[in-house]
Structure formats: structure tokens, C-alpha cells
Amino acid sequence: MTIFDVLNVAGGVALFLYGMNIMGSALEKLAGSKLENILKGMTSSTIKAVVLGATITGLIQSSGATTVIVIGLVNSGIMKLSQAIGIIMGANIGTTVTGQIIRLSDLSGDSLLLKLLTPKSFAPVLAFAGAILFVFFKKPKQRNIGQILLGLGILFIGMFTIEASVVGLRESPTFVHLFASLENPILGILAGILVTVALQSSSASVGILQALSITGMVTWSSAIPIILGQNIGTCSTPLLASIGASKGAKQSALVHLYFNVIGTLLFMVGLYSAEHLFGLSFWNNIMDKGDIANFHTLFNVVVTIAFLPFTGVLAKLAQMTVKNTHQDEPILDIPVLDERLLTSSALAIQQSRSALEAMSAAVKTNYIEAMALLSNYSEEKVNVINQRESVVDRLEVSLNNYLIKITAKNLSKPENKVVSHLIYLVTQFERIGDYAVNIMERSGEIFDKSISFSAMAKNELGVLVDAVIEVLELSISAFKENNPQLASRVEPLEETIDIMCDTLHEQHINRLKQGQCSTEGGVVFLEILSDIERISDHCSNVALNVIGTNTTGEFDFHKLKKELHSGNTESYNELLKHYKDKYFDKLANP
Structure with a gap:
């Protein structure tokens, strides 16, 4: 194998990945917003969710993409962890579709029909037809279909480039030794993990393994651990997507990891035990593309069926790793x-x-x-x-x-x-x-920006925070209890907060003039004051609405506020004094 063969392999891998990428992104665009709606709407049972996950992944050609979408839905509170598990499991089955498509290149025969069905015949046609649709048509749907055909054609062309470049490896002692060493299950699994993490796609790594099968050196004993490792490697994308997300989203990514790791270990134990005890006749046989595709599909289907009764165990493992707190539950x-x-x-x-x-x-x-x-x-x-x-x-x-x-x-x-x-x-x-x-x-x-407030500004904000929490609690309680008496306490507190905000605004401007605060810090502080004052204003609107709902006849918000602020209502004045004593007097004087 020469340096030019290596360069051709690199180019083939690039074409393969690019073709898969543009095909998957076009399929996602074609599905549009329906994709998330389907995912949300068909998760009433685990079996339905598995079928849905397999179907969606088969269409968009990426279990990682499906799992990332699911993580997004769990993160935003639209979907619960229990609904997500089935889709995640089904995604592993759906990702095997790529391998089944690639195996078509093994078709051979003298008939015209078989020759037309081989990817070597139809891949250039697909790419050409896709290019026509993508370049010369303007409607998004037609362009997306063109991009799908173009991606599929490029994918196959990339695979053929790899195959043509690696065919000479069968004569290479180094390559023979390498594949022989991968019969060690630990090394094989690590190789599968590393390649899949690097490519960010188990479908791509399985496709490359299928391309290498043309060398005649890929045996069942060397390929099985690689395929098992590829299933673990595909967990990297969802794990990265869950960084900084909610606990539910992290748990979804961990379900994907635990499902693949435990499934791989159990399958390995079963398979290698059978080989050790009884001997498997096919163990040292050469694998072709169809064998690799079939084993990949069989492994994922068997593991998924085996785990169907244990989805609760997977959820429990994830929740034990990333523990929920009482505060997290209402968000979802x-x-x-x-x-x-x-x-x-x-x-x-x-x-x-x-x-x-x-x-x-x-x-x-x-x-x-x-x-x-x-x-x-x-x-x-x-x-x-x-x-x-x-x-x-x-x-x-x-x-x-x-x-x-x-x-x-x-x-x-x-x-x-x-x-x-x-x-x-x-x-x-x-x-x-x-x-x-x-x-x-x-x-x-x-x-x-590493902005810091002065001690005085921090103290002022602390007092204001307490006042706004109270006005929020009063207005929410008044609404919940439909209590006009509680609601009547909101307006004097809201006026106190307005006075406090005006005072703090003035004091902070003075600190800015005296150079006690930075300009950036001063602007941010004033913006916070503005937001706090508006929150208080909306609390006033809530309270006045509660009062109006409990008033017979016509009710004028603005008229009531004007009367209260005029100072002629004794009960209002008493409450205003109470809140000024409680909050306003705590503010530091300049």
C-alpha cells in the first residue's frame, strides 16, 4: 500500500462522511418540525417508542442525532425520561439501516437487473440526479430531495474509493497482524470505540469496516468486538450534548450509555462463552458486507428485546448516577x-x-x-x-x-x-x-465581564430583592385565594418598591459620578433596577385585577390607583408607612 493509497483512503473517508452528513441533514429538513411532534406524540408505550426511535433513526441515518433530539426534548421539559428510554433503544436498531444499504454493493450477477441494482451502477446516477434537483430547482422540498440523493451517491462513491485503495492490504503482513490482534476482545472493543468517537457516527465506522472487508482479512472473531465497541463509541455525541443541560437530559444520555455498555458486555459474555464451550463453526470465517450488516442489526435487535422488560432498571441507574432533587421535579x-x-x-x-x-x-x-x-x-x-x-x-x-x-x-x-x-x-x-x-x-x-458591585450596591439590592419577593408572594396568594384583602396590600408595597428604585437609581448615578463604580457595572445595575421595577408593576396589575374581579359593576384600574396614590385612603397610607419602615428605611443613605 503506497502513500497515494493512504491519501485515497483519506479522501474516500471524507466523501463517505460528507455524503452521510448531507443526506442526514436533508432528511431532517424534510421532516421539519414534524420530527419533534412525532417523537412527543408516540411514546405512550415502550414498544411504540422503540419502533418510533428505529423509524426516525432509519430516516435521518443517525442514532446520535435522534438521541440528541430526545435529550433536547427532555431538557426543555416536553418529554420525560420514561418516555425517552424507548426511543433511545430503538435508535440503536435504526442506525443499522446504513449497513444494510451498503451491503447492496455485494450484489453480483450477469443479469441486467442485478447490475442496475448494484451501487456501482446507481450511485453515480443518484448523485447526478441529486445535483440537478439541488442546483436547478428552487423549492425547498425539491432541493432537500436532491440533497438526499446527492448524499447517498457521494456516500457510495466514497466507499468505493476506500475499497479500491485498501484491496492491496491483504498482502500486507502489518495489516494481517493488526486484524489478528483485534481478535482480542478488549483491543477490538477499544478500536471500535475510538474510531466511532473520532468519526462521531457508528454508521460511518460500520461502513468503513464493510469497506475493509474487501481485503478478505475481516473475520468474525476480529469484527465482532469492533462492532460491539462501535455501539459504545456512538454514546459520545449524546454525552457531549448533555453537558450543561438539565438533570433529566443528563440521565437520558446516561441511559444511552448504560444500555449500550451493559448490552455489549452481556452479548460478549454469551457469545464468547458459547465459543469457548461449544465452538462456533463460523468464528474464523471471512465476513463480507452482508455479514457485517446482519450481525450489527442482530446484535442491536437482540439487546433491545432483552432490555424491554428492564427499562425501569436503566432509568434507576441513570437517576442514581445523576440524582434528582425535590426542586427539579416541578420543572418537568x-x-x-x-x-x-x-x-x-x-x-x-x-x-x-x-x-x-x-x-x-x-x-x-x-x-x-x-x-x-x-x-x-x-x-x-x-x-x-x-x-x-x-x-x-x-x-x-x-x-x-x-x-x-x-x-x-x-x-x-x-x-x-x-x-x-x-x-x-x-x-x-x-x-x-x-x-x-x-x-x-x-x-x-x-x-x-468580571463586574463587581460595591458593598453598598449589594446591600441595596438585597433589601430590594426581599421587597419584590414579598410583593410576588402577596400577588400570587391573592390570585390563588381570590382574596381582595390580600390584593389590597400589594399596591402600597409596589409604590414603596418604585420609591426605592428611584432612590437607588439616583444614588447609583452619584456613585458613578464619583468614580466609585465602573461604567459597565453601573449600566448593568440600572438595568437590573428597571427589570425589578417592572416585575413589581406587573404584580400590581395582578392584584388590581383580583380586586376588580371581586367588584360588582364596572371597575376602573386607573381610577383606583389614582385614588390610592392621592393619599386620601387611610388604610392604604398605613400600609405604605409600614412597608417604607420595613424596606425603604433599610437603604443606606449616601
Whole structure:
């Protein structure tokens, strides 16, 4: 084998990987958003999920891609770990499709039909047809189909290039010795892992092994550990994708790892025990492309079927490795708005209230955790906040749609009023969540730029944080209990927070002028104040809405606020003094 053969092998591998990559990405584009919807919608049973995982992976030609999508769904709270396991197991079966396609190159015969069916005949045609569709057509669907055909053609051309370059290896003593050493199962498995990690695709590494089979040196005893190792190596992509993700996402990646590692070990023990005790007649026989493809498929199907009754064990192992805490669980639970309850408007309204209560709890938690990030930044906490915000955003859409469907029913006047009240509150709580995320983003800026606040600024923020937590708790409790008395305590506290923000704004400007704070730090501090003030404003809107819902006749928010702020309401003035004493007086005077 000359240096030119080595260069040709490198070029063939490049074409093979490129063809697989563009074919897979085009298939994903063709599926579009339906891919995630299908994954979410057909996981009611483990067997369904396995079939779905195998089908999706067979289409997009990548078990890693399927598992990464699943990790994304678990990370965002759309899918639970129990739903993900079946898809992950099925993905291992789906990834064997590539090998079965490649085995077509073993077809031989003198008939015209067989010659046309061989990849050497149709691969150039596929590539040419794909190029025509991709280059000369403008519609996305036609271009995607062209890219799929082009990718498949390039994949085969790359494989043929490898085959033509390695055919001389059968005469190489070094190559013969190398494959003989891979009959050692540990070395073979390590080789399979390393090649698959390097290529980031078990389908690609199996395809290259199939190409090497043309040398006549690939025996069952040397190829089996390599194929088993390739299944472990494919876990690297999901493991990398889970870095910085939620605990559920990390657990999904670990399920994939444990499933492949345990399956490989059990299969090895069974197979090598059978060879040792009884002897396997095929053990030292030469493998061709079809044998490699069939063994790869058989191994994954057998292991998947064997693990079907033990999906709970896999989940338990992953959860023992990455332990859940009590705080993590609510993030993943998205309230289900059951449309069957729309037949009873009272039940549907109550269900909507429960979902909105979950939404309000999520935005409050996000605010508290976002403020904590200002002094103790954590990527993991950022991810949790983003995950919770994703749930809040989806709840906003689903709640609004559900409430609109309720309005189409024959509602009583009080029910109409309650539904309007809930629609209004959905927006208020969602906006509070958005401002909490703004604060989280400011914490990232503080961390990235190594910004530090003065001791006085930290003290001021601490007092303000406590005040806003109380106004959040008051407004949420008033909504949950539908309690106008609790709601009446919100506005004086909100006015106190406004006064505090104005004072802190002025004091911080003075510190900036005196050079006690950096310009960057000053800008971030003022942005945080702005976000906090707006959260307080939305709490006021929630409370006033609760008061209005419990008021007979017409209710004017702005008129009530104007009356309260005029200073002529004794109960309001007493509460305003109470909150000023509690919070405003704690602020450090300049």
C-alpha cells in the first residue's frame, strides 16, 4: 500500500462522511418540525417508542442525532425520561439501516437487473440526479430531495474509493497482524470505540469496516468486538450534548450509555462463552458486507428485546448516577389542559386556574434564582431557569388557546368575567417571567465581564430583592385565594418598591459620578433596577385585577390607583408607612 493509497483512503473517508452528513441533514429538513411532534406524540408505550426511535433513526441515518433530539426534548421539559428510554433503544436498531444499504454493493450477477441494482451502477446516477434537483430547482422540498440523493451517491462513491485503495492490504503482513490482534476482545472493543468517537457516527465506522472487508482479512472473531465497541463509541455525541443541560437530559444520555455498555458486555459474555464451550463453526470465517450488516442489526435487535422488560432498571441507574432533587421535579411537569373537560365550563375554568397557579410559581422561582445568580453564577442554574421559562412560554400559548375555547361555550356572566380575568393574568405572569430572564442574562454579563458591585450596591439590592419577593408572594396568594384583602396590600408595597428604585437609581448615578463604580457595572445595575421595577408593576396589575374581579359593576384600574396614590385612603397610607419602615428605611443613605 503506497502513500497515494493512504491519501485515497483519506479522501474516500471524507466523501463517505460528507455524503452521510448531507443526506442526514436533508432528511431532517424534510421532516421539519414534524420530527419533534412525532417523537412527543408516540411514546405512550415502550414498544411504540422503540419502533418510533428505529423509524426516525432509519430516516435521518443517525442514532446520535435522534438521541440528541430526545435529550433536547427532555431538557426543555416536553418529554420525560420514561418516555425517552424507548426511543433511545430503538435508535440503536435504526442506525443499522446504513449497513444494510451498503451491503447492496455485494450484489453480483450477469443479469441486467442485478447490475442496475448494484451501487456501482446507481450511485453515480443518484448523485447526478441529486445535483440537478439541488442546483436547478428552487423549492425547498425539491432541493432537500436532491440533497438526499446527492448524499447517498457521494456516500457510495466514497466507499468505493476506500475499497479500491485498501484491496492491496491483504498482502500486507502489518495489516494481517493488526486484524489478528483485534481478535482480542478488549483491543477490538477499544478500536471500535475510538474510531466511532473520532468519526462521531457508528454508521460511518460500520461502513468503513464493510469497506475493509474487501481485503478478505475481516473475520468474525476480529469484527465482532469492533462492532460491539462501535455501539459504545456512538454514546459520545449524546454525552457531549448533555453537558450543561438539565438533570433529566443528563440521565437520558446516561441511559444511552448504560444500555449500550451493559448490552455489549452481556452479548460478549454469551457469545464468547458459547465459543469457548461449544465452538462456533463460523468464528474464523471471512465476513463480507452482508455479514457485517446482519450481525450489527442482530446484535442491536437482540439487546433491545432483552432490555424491554428492564427499562425501569436503566432509568434507576441513570437517576442514581445523576440524582434528582425535590426542586427539579416541578420543572418537568407541564399541566395538561384536557379538552374533554371543555364540556363542563366550571371544570375547564378550574383546570385553567390550576395551570396558571403552576405558571405563577415557576416565574416566582425564576426571579429568586435569577437574583441569586448575580452573586453566585452557575451555568447549571441558568439552564434550569431557561428550562422553566420554556415551560412558562408554552403554558402561555396553551392556556390562551384553551381559555379562548372556553369562551366559545355557553358561559354565564360570572364565568365570562373569570375567563377574562385569567386571560389577563396569563400575560402578566408571562411578562414577570420575561423580566426574571432579563435579570438572569445580566448575571451572565456580570460573570463574563468580571463586574463587581460595591458593598453598598449589594446591600441595596438585597433589601430590594426581599421587597419584590414579598410583593410576588402577596400577588400570587391573592390570585390563588381570590382574596381582595390580600390584593389590597400589594399596591402600597409596589409604590414603596418604585420609591426605592428611584432612590437607588439616583444614588447609583452619584456613585458613578464619583468614580466609585465602573461604567459597565453601573449600566448593568440600572438595568437590573428597571427589570425589578417592572416585575413589581406587573404584580400590581395582578392584584388590581383580583380586586376588580371581586367588584360588582364596572371597575376602573386607573381610577383606583389614582385614588390610592392621592393619599386620601387611610388604610392604604398605613400600609405604605409600614412597608417604607420595613424596606425603604433599610437603604443606606449616601
